[in-house]
Amino acid sequence: MSAKRRSSKKKAPIKLIDRNPKRLSHELRALGFFCLAIFIFIANYYPNTMGILGRTCIQVITTFCGVKGAAALPVFLIVPGLTFLFHSIPIRLLVSASTVSFFCYLILIEGLVHQFSTQLAWPLFPTSGGWIGSTGLSILTHLIGPNGTILFIIMSFFISSIVLFGVSLKRLLIEAANILHDIKAFLFADVTSSDEESALIKKTFHALFFTKKPIAAPAPSLSPKSVPKMPPIKVNETELNPVVVETPFEVPDTLDTNAPAILDDTDLGTVMESSVDNDENSEETIEMTAEQLPIELADEESPAERVTIRSKPYQLPPISLLAAPSKVTLNKGLSQKEIQRQSALLESTLTSFNVKAKVLNITRGPSVTRYELTPGDGVKISKITSLSKDIALKLAAPDIRIEAPIPGKSLIGIEVPNIATDTVTMRHIIQKTSFLSNPASLLSVIGLTISGESVLMDLAKMPHILIAGATGSGKSVCINTIILSIIMKSTPDQVRFLMIDPKKVELALYEGIPHLLSPVVTNPNKAAATLKKWALMEMESRYELFSATGVKDLAGYNQFVSEQQENASEEAPCEYAPLPYIVVIIDELADLMMVAAQDVEQTICRLAQMARATGIHLVVATQRPSVNVVTGLIKANIPSRISFFLQSQIDSRTIIDMPGAEKLMGKGDMLYSPVGSFKPKRTQGVFVTETEVKKVVSWWKKQGSPDYESDLVEIEPISNESDSNAKDNDDEPLLEEAKTLIMSTQYASTSYLQRKLRIGYNRAARIMDTLESEGVLAQYANEKKPRPVS
Incomplete structure (x- = not known):
């Protein structure tokens, strides 16, 4: 029956036409008030669009009521119109009461405007309370004084509210009394209640404000007198958990992941996030998460066992190790007058060159x-x-x-x-973004844009990055920021580093952290051999492993291994182990190119082309971005770039394919161009101090020594004679051909070999010198004549 009644109600038609003449007259009067309010509003703010009548009307209203009165008049016209629509009050009573209360209310409002206006001289200007406000205020103050005027204003407010809105003062006082009664019952009622939700809220409130400890159990050292007299509470463990977590003093959701033992598996968020100011309690919140569990160091492993990944859990460092956020004064450094002056000066400068533009x-x-x-x-x-x-x-x-x-x-x-540059710290950006809660293992902090957006870079999506900058521009600090960001949120089981530092001082601080695959490589010859003999072999071996397991990339392989480990048993153990990401840091590419340019270029290009799927990523930095160092092949295979201040526009075009880097200010001012971006984004890089790096490195060193790869440590450096021997070996086939040619024709010259053998001048001259050392040719007798054949 109930279902039938509901369906019948739904099918009942709605009457849109009301033929009641009284109701129709009310709506017509309300419509008149609405039209008049809209007319005055438009005439006030857009007087040129309302014609002569609109301008005259607004001038009269402004003269009698002032500018503020003219702006508030449409609101007081809409209120009686709404009253006509929704209240069934006799028309005469409503019109008379509404009109009297409205004009009385308007006079008092204009009087208040005039009371707080600084222009008290007569005649009044339109920005003050106007003639009505001034007259009403002077009459009231002379009759009942200042205190009586305030009392009259309050009483008029309640009277106008009762008439216009139909508010009952009695009901208002009753509702206020009921609310106070409910608050009192909530604060001082017994915490034991049949309603579980209300009981939980009450217990939380009492735990926050009436006890110094959580409500699980009182401390044994407390005396019975010091404990508040409260009835015994019987709560199970499931009820206690939300009491502790959901208190107002807990860490916000965006900072929950600061605890080192927690690694969330949420979806990957956006790389760039809007920087929103945190509360003033952010530093106190960070300190609460800095407490860590005691660290248990593992026993030393044999060199043969160091190749595999150990299963001991690591603890991530807290962000309290980083420097406190500096007060970044975005949009607060310039006064309004200075902004207007700079804008006017810029516009006048363009106008003087016949360029019309507006800021x-x-x-x-x-x-x-x-x-x-x-x-x-x-x-x-x-x-x-x-x-x-x-x-x-x-x-x-x-x-x-x-x-x-x-x-x-x-x-x-x-x-x-700017005259002064604001320092951007890593801790500042971590607090403003979801950096720690992001599941990406290779997420790095970059800096802040001009508009205050935090820039985060996921190296796995880049997938490699090229960094260039002159000395002192911030290139080394950027490398430290990338490394520090990764080790702040990733364990050695997730990310490993291969660091190459020919300058021997930039990456020496990270020596000994468990993330390293080998000690920091400082010999350029060994660095070239490491890239060629180990990095390429590691990439090939991972591809073979992926092919055997039927996966495409590192993420798919680790997912396959986790599934195999879940299904494994003692009788059929899992034969595979998870693989970490490998980040290759090359601090100075120019030094490697000077030693073995051909080998280094080919190795970097092949790694950049193929190593992304295997989880091997490159971070290449140089302070000499010439075409001899950053070749076309290297640029084509590393699409993501960061350019700091460079000396010339040619260097800027070499890195970011456009000018602009030569106009940067240094000290972390960069142009960040990730893969897929049309134009580089100007960013102020994060400043990381040496003290911060040492604190984080010390945190990791306490958890164990690095597990070096034995094959990587035992690699022999490339000899300097390898290039010359290779060139000699390339010349051997032509050497016999040139010897046969010279002996048959009895004519020998460099240009003759160039024409006959179709080779370059350098190679022909080298062959001539070799034939001379072997005794086939005699020494120069005359440079203008061919050499004699011995």
Whole structure:
């Protein structure tokens, strides 16, 4: 029966036409109030669109009520209109009461505006309370004084609310009394209740404010007098868990992963996140998560066992080891007057060169301030970019960078360096983003953009990155930031490092951490041999393993191994072990290219082409971005780049394929161009101190020694004679042919060998020198004549 009644109610038609003449008159009056309110609103803010009547009307209203009264008048016209619609009050009573209360309320409001206005002289200006407000205020203050005026204002407020909204003062007081009664019952009621949810809330409240310990059990050292008299509580373990976790003093969700023993498996988030200011209690919250469990060091393993991954759990370092976040004053460094002055100066400078443009937005970043302007009709972008030197001169800036257009906007950005650069710390970005909760093992902190967005880089998606920068520009700090970010959230079972540091000082701080595959390689000859003989062999062996297990990449293989281990037993153990990511850090590519350019270039190109699926990723850095060091093959296979300050525009084009890096300010100011981006994004890099690195390295060293790969440690360096021997071996087939040719023709010269053997000058000259050393040719008698054949 109930179902039938419900269905009948749903099928009943809704009456949209009401033929009640009284109801219709109410709605017409309400519609009149609405139209009048809209008319006054538009006439107030857009007077040129309402004609002579609108301008005259708003001038009269502004004269009598002031600007503030004219702005508030539409609101007080809408309220009676709503009252006509929703209240069944006699028309005469409603119109008379609403009109009187409305004008009384308006006079009092105008009086308040005039009371707090600074212009008290007569005649009044439109920005004050107007004539109505001034007259009403002066009459009230003379009749009942200031205190009486305040009392009259309060009483008028309640009267107008009762008339216009139909609010009952009696009901209002009753509801307030009921709310106070409920609060009192909640705070001081017995915590034992039949309702489990309410009982849990009450127990949480009492645990927070009436006890110093969790409510599980009192400490034995407390005397009975010191314990509050409360009834005994019987709670099971499932009830206690949410009491401890859901207190207001717990760590926020974004920082729950700071605990070293927790590694979440949530989905991979976005790489770039908006930087939102945290609460002032963020530093206190971080300190709560810094408490770690005692570390149990494993026994020393034999060299033969160090090749495999050990199963001992590691504990991640807390972010309390990092330096406290600095106060990044984004969008707060410039005063309003300074912003207006710079904008006007920029517009006047462009106008003096017959370029019409208007500044629409100003964004202050950590190192530069970007002025976003829109060019006028018919103004070419090239005309603005050609004035960079003139704009820098007018703004008294060392140099400026023009981004035309800004990606995603129809605006041109002019980036002017700040007088003072804000330091961006790693801990600041970790607190603002979901860095620790992100499951990516190779996630790294990069810095902050001009608009304040935190930049995070997942090296597994890059999949390799090329870093270039002059001395002191921040290149080494960026490498330390990448390494420190990875070891802050990844254990040695997840990521291993192969570090190559020909300068012997940049990566020496990381010596001894368990993430290393071998000691830091400082010999350029051994570094070239390590890349050629071990890295390529490791990549090939992993591909063979993937082929045998039927997977495509490292993630699929580790998933396959985890499934096999779950199904394994003592009789049929799992034959496979998980593999970690391998990050190859090359601090200075130029030193390796000087030793064995051909081998290093071929090895890097092959690793960059094929090693992504095997989990091997390259971080290549150089301070000499010339075409001899960063060759075309290397650039083509490493699409992700970071460019710090460079000396020339040619070097900038070598790294990021466009100018701009020569105009950076140094000290971490970078152009970050990840794979797939159309234009590089200007970013202020994170600053990591040596003290922070030492603290994190010390944390890992306490958990065990590194498990070096024996094959990697025993690699012999490449000899310097290898290149020359290779060239000699290449010349052997031509050497016999050249000897036969010379003996048959009795004519020998370098140009003659070039023509006959179709080789270059260098190779022909080298063959001539070899034939001379073997006694086939005599020494030079005359450089203009062919050599005599002996």
